Amino acid sequence: MKLMAIIGSPRRGGNTETLVDKVIEGYLSKTPAEVEKIFVTEKKIGYCTGCLSCTFPPPGTKKCVIKDDMADIIVQLSSADAFIFGTPNHMRTVSAPLLIFLSRMLPIMQFLPDKDAEGRIIGGGFTSALKDKKAAMVISQGDPIFSSSLVHAVLERNFIDFGLRRVGDVISSGNMLPGDAAKKQADLEKAFQLGAALYTMAGMW
Numbered sequence: 001m002k003l004m005a006i007i008g009s010p011r012r013g014g015n016t017e018t019l020v021d022k023v024i025e026g027y028l029s030k031t032p033a034e035v036e037k038i039f040v041t042e043k044k045i046g047y048c049t050g051c052l053s054c055t056f057p058p059p060g061t062k063k064c065v066i067k068d069d070m071a072d073i074i075v076q077l078s079s080a081d082a083f084i085f086g087t088p089n090h091m092r093t094v095s096a097p098l099l100i101f102l103s104r105m106l107p108i109m110q111f112l113p114d115k116d117a118e119g120r121i122i123g124g125g126f127t128s129a130l131k132d133k134k135a136a137m138v139i140s141q142g143d144p145i146f147s148s149s150l151v152h153a154v155l156e157r158n159f160i161d162f163g164l165r166r167v168g169d170v171i172s173s174g175n176m177l178p179g180d181a182a183k184k185q186a187d188l189e190k191a192f193q194l195g196a197a198l199y200t201m202a203g204m205w
């Protein structure tokens, strides 16, 4: 088994990583696994230029034209069995580096066109190399009261688009300073249970 954790926080040892580590611990309590943690801010990942050559025109190249760390990461993602996406709430959405990462995941998807008799594209759908793999989300926010609806929606919708089955999420509040999440026993326990569920449960779309 291979578990990949994508961490969108620029803070190593921060709240997001603390919670993600607990999810990993829960997963490993159920099965031995190879674990790959990716700090997106420590990788060379340029922003998507929107050329769409990876996905369009059909069948697409399945490769991005940008030469950076993302090419290897796409290969790693494709070979993983389960995923954790962790992010702090930054300006009420996912962190900017994680949003760049998500957009650079586009080669994972391929457009399958429907054509008319003359070969004109009249519609179509997408297929994903991650289809039916399982994923969990981790969000850490500074506000004491839930304010991460947009963060959650962005991740949830992207899970659906990438064909990932969402097993569940941990949203931890009141974590303004590094070290705050480490004091939230209930959230840490929930994160551990989420990790276990990531292995044992089927997940949903």
Ligand SMILES: Cc1cc2nc3c(=O)[nH]c(=O)nc-3n(C[C@H](O)[C@H](O)[C@H](O)COP(=O)(O)O)c2cc1C
Binding pocket: 009, 010, 011, 013, 014, 015, 016, 017, 087, 088, 089, 090, 091, 092, 093, 140, 141, 142, 143, 144, 147, 175, 176, 177, 178
């Ligand atoms: C640029 C920036 C924007 C933030 N915006 C929000 C916000 O809109 N809502 C919120 O609750 N917390 C916000 N926070 C606080 C972080 O979500 C919080 O400190 C989080 O626990 C950081 O996780 P980390 O330690 O993994 O980086 C923001 C923090 C930063 C640095």
